[in-house]
Amino acid sequence: MALDHFSRLHRQRIDDCLSAQLESLPAMAPRLRDAMSYGLLLGGKRVRPFLVYAVGEMLGVKSELLDGPAAAVECIHAYSLLHDDLRRGQPTVHKAFDEGTAILAGDALQTLAFSILADHPMPDSLMANRVRMLSTLARASGYLGMCGGQA
Numbered sequence: 001m002a003l004d005h006f007s008r009l010h011r012q013r014i015d016d017c018l019s020a021q022l023e024s025l026p027a028m029a030p031r032l033r034d035a036m037s038y039g040l041l042l043g044g045k046r047v048r049p050f051l052v053y054a055v056g057e058m059l060g061v062k063s064e065l066l067d068g069p070a071a072a073v074e075c076i077h078a079y080s081l082l083h084d085d086l087r088r089g090q091p092t093v094h095k096a097f098d099e100g101t102a103i104l105a106g107d108a109l110q111t112l113a114f115s116i117l118a119d120h121p122m123p124d125s126l127m128a129n130r131v132r133m134l135s136t137l138a139r140a141s142g143y144l145g146m147c148g149g150q151a
Contacts, residue, residue, distance in 0.1 A: 014049040014053075014070050014071060015041065015046070017071045018075075022037050022041070032101060032104055032108060034097075035101045035104070038093055038105075039102075040078040046074065048074055049073060049074050067120065068119075072116045072117040075109045075113035076113045076137065078109050079106045080141075080150075082094075082102055082105055082106035084150065086106075093106075118130070
């Protein structure tokens, strides 16, 4: 498969997966969900999920098993952008909504990433891998990773 076709196919796949995750959230806080959607689905190259799918395909993993990890990685990336834009004063989600909602949307995208990774359907034989992925995501996005780096 050509790289351009692979990229388009998986971009649509991850966008559909992310949209479904957001749509499945209860309507408890619609403004927050709208801000999350705005920050997560409004453009972007989707490089991180693309890499998840590319490496997974090289290892012979089915795309449907990669949807959860790819979506979780993209949620963490969007969360970091929302918080980083606030820190640098860039006009994005905090201008379209407000600063408080942008902070909550970033926080909610971070926890959504862990929820997706924890709950995405996987065979029982991969449960140890799920725990390792959760641990890796926690380290990479927390004090010893992205948060520590931004500080």
